[in-house]
Amino acid sequence: MTAAAMVVTAAPVRATAARKVISPRGVEAWLVEDHANPLVAVQFAFTGGSSQDPQGKPGVAHLLSGLLDEGAGPYDSIAFHEKLEDLAIDLHFDADRDYFSGTLKTLTKNRDEAFELLRLSLHEPRFEPEAMERVKAQIMAGLRREAKEPNAIARNAFAAAGFPDHPYGVPQKGTLETVPPITRDDLESYRRKSFARAGLKIAVVGDIDEKTLVEALDRAFADLASRAGLTRVEDRVMRGGEERKIDLPVPQSVIVFGLPGLARKDKDYVPAVVMNHILGGGSFTSRLWTEVREKRGLAYSVYSSLSPFKHGPILAGATSTKNERARESISVITAEIEGLSGGDVSADELDKAKKYLTGSFALRFDTSTKIARELLQAQLDDLGMDYFSRRNEEIAAIDAADIARVAKRLLDTKRMLVVVVGQPVG
Amino acid sequence: MGEMVSAGLVLAGAKSDGAAEGAVAISEFRLANGLDVVVIPDHRTPVVTHMIWYRAGAADEPRGKTGIAHFLEHLMFKGTKAHPEGEFSRTVAELGGEENAFTSNDYTAYFQRVAKEHLRTMMEFEADRMRGLILTDAVVDPEREVVLEERRMRTDSVPSSQLGEAMAAAAFVNHPYGAPIIGWKPEIESLNRADALAFYRRFYAPNNAILIVAGDVEAGEVKALAEETYGKASPTPDLAPRMRAKEPQPVAARKVVLSDERVQQPVLQRMYLTPSYATAKPGEAEALDILAQAMGAQSTGRLNQRLVLERKVAVSASAWYAGTALDDHLFGIYAVPSQGVSLEQLEAAVDETLAEMAESGFSEAELQRAKTRLVADAIYQRDSQSALARNFGAALTTGLTVAQVIDWPELIERVPGDEVKKALHWLDKKRSVTGYLIGTAP
Numbered sequence: 001m002t003a004a005a006m007v008v009t010a011a012p013v014r015a016t017a018a019r020k021v022i023s024p025r026g027v028e029a030w031l032v033e034d035h036a037n038p039l040v041a042v043q044f045a046f047t048g049g050s051s052q053d054p055q056g057k058p059g060v061a062h063l064l065s066g067l068l069d070e071g072a073g074p075y076d077s078i079a080f081h082e083k084l085e086d087l088a089i090d091l092h093f094d095a096d097r098d099y100f101s102g103t104l105k106t107l108t109k110n111r112d113e114a115f116e117l118l119r120l121s122l123h124e125p126r127f128e129p130e131a132m133e134r135v136k137a138q139i140m141a142g143l144r145r146e147a148k149e150p151n152a153i154a155r156n157a158f159a160a161a162g163f164p165d166h167p168y169g170v171p172q173k174g175t176l177e178t179v180p181p182i183t184r185d186d187l188e189s190y191r192r193k194s195f196a197r198a199g200l201k202i203a204v205v206g207d208i209d210e211k212t213l214v215e216a217l218d219r220a221f222a223d224l225a226s227r228a229g230l231t232r233v234e235d236r237v238m239r240g241g242e243e244r245k246i247d248l249p250v251p252q253s254v255i256v257f258g259l260p261g262l263a264r265k266d267k268d269y270v271p272a273v274v275m276n277h278i279l280g281g282g283s284f285t286s287r288l289w290t291e292v293r294e295k296r297g298l299a300y301s302v303y304s305s306l307s308p309f310k311h312g313p314i315l316a317g318a319t320s321t322k323n324e325r326a327r328e329s330i331s332v333i334t335a336e337i338e339g340l341s342g343g344d345v346s347a348d349e350l351d352k353a354k355k356y357l358t359g360s361f362a363l364r365f366d367t368s369t370k371i372a373r374e375l376l377q378a379q380l381d382d383l384g385m386d387y388f389s390r391r392n393e394e395i396a397a398i399d400a401a402d403i404a405r406v407a408k409r410l411l412d413t414k415r416m417l418v419v420v421v422g423q424p425v426g
Numbered sequence: 427m428g429e430m431v432s433a434g435l436v437l438a439g440a441k442s443d444g445a446a447e448g449a450v451a452i453s454e455f456r457l458a459n460g461l462d463v464v465v466i467p468d469h470r471t472p473v474v475t476h477m478i479w480y481r482a483g484a485a486d487e488p489r490g491k492t493g494i495a496h497f498l499e500h501l502m503f504k505g506t507k508a509h510p511e512g513e514f515s516r517t518v519a520e521l522g523g524e525e526n527a528f529t530s531n532d533y534t535a536y537f538q539r540v541a542k543e544h545l546r547t548m549m550e551f552e553a554d555r556m557r558g559l560i561l562t563d564a565v566v567d568p569e570r571e572v573v574l575e576e577r578r579m580r581t582d583s584v585p586s587s588q589l590g591e592a593m594a595a596a597a598f599v600n601h602p603y604g605a606p607i608i609g610w611k612p613e614i615e616s617l618n619r620a621d622a623l624a625f626y627r628r629f630y631a632p633n634n635a636i637l638i639v640a641g642d643v644e645a646g647e648v649k650a651l652a653e654e655t656y657g658k659a660s661p662t663p664d665l666a667p668r669m670r671a672k673e674p675q676p677v678a679a680r681k682v683v684l685s686d687e688r689v690q691q692p693v694l695q696r697m698y699l700t701p702s703y704a705t706a707k708p709g710e711a712e713a714l715d716i717l718a719q720a721m722g723a724q725s726t727g728r729l730n731q732r733l734v735l736e737r738k739v740a741v742s743a744s745a746w747y748a749g750t751a752l753d754d755h756l757f758g759i760y761a762v763p764s765q766g767v768s769l770e771q772l773e774a775a776v777d778e779t780l781a782e783m784a785e786s787g788f789s790e791a792e793l794q795r796a797k798t799r800l801v802a803d804a805i806y807q808r809d810s811q812s813a814l815a816r817n818f819g820a821a822l823t824t825g826l827t828v829a830q831v832i833d834w835p836e837l838i839e840r841v842p843g844d845e846v847k848k849a850l851h852w853l854d855k856k857r858s859v860t861g862y863l864i865g866t867a868p
Contacts (some may be wrong), residue, residue: 014471036470037809078735081725085795088802107802134734137741141762144691150583249687252578283519284503285512294512297571300579320579352520359522363539366471366641367810 014205014365015388018375023214025222029202030375030385031213034368038108040206041368042118043376044221045101047199048190051167051233051311052100057186059174061095061194063132063139064187068093068102070131073120077131080117089114091121097168098310099380100194105369108207115216122195123223127184136179143176150254150320150421157246158256158316158419162238168312196228197221203375205368236312240417243330245424253326253422257304257333258316259415264308264381268409270394271402272306272315275410277353278403279340280304280317285352287336292319298329308381315410326424334413341411343404350400358392450808452818453645454828457652459661460633464818464828465648466640468811474641475812476548477537478556479819481636482629484609485531485602485670485752491621493609496529497573498622502536503527504565506558511565514551521547531603532752533823539812542642549655556630556659559623566619574615577608586693586863589684593861594756596680597697601673601753631662636822640811673699673754680859687866694769695861696759696776700852702751704825711749712834712841713849714757718747719796720788720846722759726795728788729761732779739767739775752824757852769862780853787847801835 018030050061069084069091071077084091090105091114102122106114146152156171163169174182200221204213238260262269280288280303292302304317321329365371378387453465484495505511518525523540538548581587591606598604608614637656639648676699703711721728722745729743743761763772788796807813821831 034470036468037805039806039809041809077725078731082791082795085723085726085799086791088798090806105806107805134741137764138762140765141691141741145586147690148688250583252575252583284515284525285519293572295568297568298575300572300576320575320583322575322578352516356519356522359520359541360524361522362471362473362541363522363524366468366473366539366812369809 014371015374018385018388020385021210021214021217023217023222025218027197027202027214027217027221029204029213029217030379031208031210032205032371032375033209034205035207037368038207039368040106040108040111040114040204040208041372042104042202042204043101043369043372044200044202045099045376045380046194046196047098047228048100048194048230049098050095050172051097052190052194052231053167053170054186054190057174057178057182058170058172059139059179060182060186060190061100062173063135063179063182064190065093065095065100066135066139067127067131067187068121068125070135071126071128072117073124075120076126077128080120083113083117087113089117091117093121095172097172101376103369111208111212111216115220119220122220125191127187132184136182139173139179140176143173143179148248150248150250150252153246153248154254154256154318154419154421157244157421158258158417161242161244161419162240162258162314162417163236163312164239166236166312167233168236168309192225193229193231196225198227199230200224201376201379203372203379205372205375233311238312238314238417240415243418243420246419246421247423248421250422252320252322253420253424254318254320255326255330255333256316256318256419257330258314258417259337259410259412261306261308261313261315261410262406263310263313268402268406269306269308271398271406272410274350274353274357274395274398275340275403275406276304276306276315277357278345278349279336281353283356285356287340288317288333291332291336292329296328296332298325298332302333323423324425326420326422327426330418330420334416337411337416338413341407341413343400343407345400345403347400350398350403354395354398357395361392450814452828452832455645455649457632457657459657459659460631461652461656461659462636462822463648463652464636464638464822465643465645466638466811466814466818467642467644468640468814469642472542472642473539473811474542474545474639474643475537475539475815476545476552477535477638477815477819478552479533479535479636479638479823480629481532481634481668481823482534482625483530483532483823484605484607486629486668487602487605487625490613491617491625492605493573493614494617494621494625495534496608497570497614497617498625499527499529499534499536500569500573501561501566501622502555502559504559504561504569506555506560508554508558509551514555517547517551523548529607530820531607533820535819537812537815545639545643545648546651546655549651553655553659556632556635556656559626559630561619561622563619566622570614570617573608574611577611577614581606581608582611585684585686585689588686589682589693589695589861589863592682592684593695593697593859596682596859597699597756598673599676600671602670603751603753603755628662628666631665632656632659633661633665636819638815638819640815668752670753676857679855681862682859683862683864685864685866689863689865692763692769692865693863694759694761694763694772694776695863697859697861698757698853699754699857700747700749700757702753702755702824703749703821703830704752705754706749709837709841709845710849712837713845714747714749714852715800716793716796716838716841716846717849718745718757719800720792721745721783723796723799726792728783728792729759729776729779732782733761733772733775737775739764739772743776750820750824769864773860777855780850784847784850787843790843793843793846797838797841800838804835
């Protein structure tokens with residue numbers, strides 16, 4: 001199969017139909033019109049995320065994401081939720097390391113009200129004491145539930161070890177100590193410094209035409225401050241070269257492993273995607289899957305993936321194995337990373353990886369919400385609107401020399417960080 | 427819209443939404459060997475979701491063999507004479523497809539999502555492994571270890587999952603829904619190749635399966651391809667009906683307490699034995715769905731209003747109804763207490779809220795809000811070919827028809843308010859198990 005044929009069969013037609021719209025007041029969005037179903041999906045994000053939490057106060061962005069729909073403008077919390085439910089509008093916010101994001105889904109017939117509720121939640125959240133106490137209590141209940149949960153412990157320990165004295169190293173949701181003292185002023189000041197037009201990207205898919213959309217965009221977003229007041233976040237290389245063990249009375253050890261990764265804009269990022277697919281990517285054929293699960297029955301799940309965080313990208317993975325065989329799993333994983341580090345990949349293995357990655361691209365575009373997410377991510381990564389037609393050609397062009405180069409750059413097991421939670425034997 | 431093979435099967439929003447805006451034309455037909463086929467066209471993306479559903483799940487297992495339905499699901503990836511181990515998965519990957527499988531109490535399903543031109547290849551492979559599975563101890567033994575790791579990951583390491591397992595075991599005193607789908611550990615350890623093949627030969631046959639294809643296809647194409655591929659599989663003559671042990675009418679309220687040093691946040695759960703869509707009288711299961719929504723919606727539900735907002739005895743409270751089941755199944759309540767509130771106090775508050783609802787029912791606004799959400803979710807689901815395919819598969823393997831799925835939003839709209847109040851009589855404590863998840867005293 002030639003590269004050209006692969007590209008033709010896999011073009012995500014609905015994403016290539018995207019176009020840029022600009023409202024009268026200058027709010028930009030990427031739009032895919034699709035009138036097949038009477039619904040509209042919107043995804044947007046502000047630069048910032050939990051790495052903009054004030055020093056020593058982790059959890060502010062996460063708490064804010066839970067409070068924007070707890071009363072805004074003329075509506076108290078109950079009235080706001082009744083309004084959303086009466087109109088079956090889904091409105092949610094979320095904060096990850098680098099972005100504060102929002103998602104809105106509405107039936108066509110309720111889209112005016114939906115954009116109005118979005119406007120109120122962004123511009124006029126009430127942060128009433130009752131709602132603040134209630135949402136904090138919910139977050140604390142979640143933190144207590146995670147306190148002895150091996151995956152959460154491993155995730156937090158990995159972040160702390162990999163990014164000491166850096167916003168990436170602290171728990172995103174905060175801790176039982178840092179959540180209670182967060183004040184209304186903390187939320188307001190976060191909102192003021194992060195919710196701005198400059199760092200805002202928007203994607204819209206569904207039953208809405210350009211004229212209707214630009215009015216809605218102006219209503220929801222045009223009144224935001226033009227520039228954000230973000231704190232500078234230092235770039236870091238993930239720190240590794242050690243193994244950390246955390247004792248927990250569970251029959252199975254959770255193992256998280258990782259290495260420094262590559263920024264999305266790095267010229268080796270696309271080769272790294274292909275390399276990671278061969279190592280531990282998402283199909284039932286990767287080297288880790290074959291060695292850890294199929295041949296040895298060590299685990300139900302094992303994977304690796306690239307996370308191109310803006311200030312400290314990583315390549316990380318995880319598995320869970322009974323305590324008696326946890327050491328064996330770590331050895332097998334380390335040996336596979338070591339084995340790939342010289343870039344020793346057969347032509348057949350490389351060809352199959354490229355075929356999977358190009359062929360499966362279209363599967364990311366089969367629902368409105370998924371398309372909107374892809375359109376948003378391409379904007380956040382500054383890939384340009386031609387990314388969707390360009391992407392498979394970039395994958396198809398990767399050769400063995402590219403894999404060897406990026407494997408040498410990334411797969412240095414001396415820099416590996418391993419966190420084990422459980423009671424591994426040996 | 428696409429060609430319609432069977433008349434009248436159009437999936438639209440509820441009638442109150444007006445015309446059949448964005449309607450989806452669904453086709454269904456049966457091959458000569460008894461295979462049922464459902465086609466759900468969606469031409470927006472050149473992708474198809476191909477699923478084969480077997481009317482066989484954990485509740486169909488022989489006694490003493492819990493976990494065999496799920497273990498067989500894993501072993502179905504181990505190859506056939508025509509396509510030895512790994513060839514199917516390698517082909518799916520090479521074509522840029524995604525694949526997986528899942529096992530439930532009432533069904534086991536396998537699926538691939540691929541570019542539409544690869545549909546025939548998927549159908550050839552899937553039809554081949556319907557009858558041609560080959561198993562050796564060399565592949566069965568490590569896979570048993572994988573399943574035990576899956577159990578350790580999902581259940582043995584998670585106290586809340588262990589409580590759920592203990593509650594289901596108490597909720598069903600005789601019916602196999604009381605056993606975990608993944609199986610009890612000592613029984614998984616003894617499952618072998620012969621057990622897997624016996625289950626396979628009994629249930630994996632065209633006349634016990636449903637093929638669902640959703641995506642950029644037309645019914646005519648799928649019919650021709652299905653006849654060329656699945657059509658060659660021979661049916662099982664005299665397929666035995668699915669007979670499960672019968673659950674008696676419950677007479678005693680039960681309580682299950684799981685105490686574990688790992689639990690830092692206590693949780694209260696309740697499960698009631700209720701009719702399912704397959705066993706309920708007309709309208710009754712729909713009323714239970716509306717009840718779960720009106721009681722349990724995240725913010726506007728009655729439980730949240732009373733327990734979280736007004737009495738402040740809980741930080742969250744919700745309800746669920748698992749009505750997609752071949753036999754009587756469960757309605758549940760889940761609540762997390764506020765700091766300093768005991769589970770006994772929270773349970774008393776839940777019971778008072780239930781009593782209040784049984785006494786005075788719901789307001790018109792509460793009922794309409796619950797119906798609006800359920801109907802809207804059905805419209806939102808039409809945006810996803812794989813969600814639609816799953817919805818039809820689960821319904822058809824649990825005794826429902828295509829028409830019932832299509833009519834569901836309208837049936838929800840038509841449930842009178844007093845039927846929702848009446849459905850509360852199923853939430854009788856005698857029919858229930860209450861579960862406490864608690865830590866150990868320091």
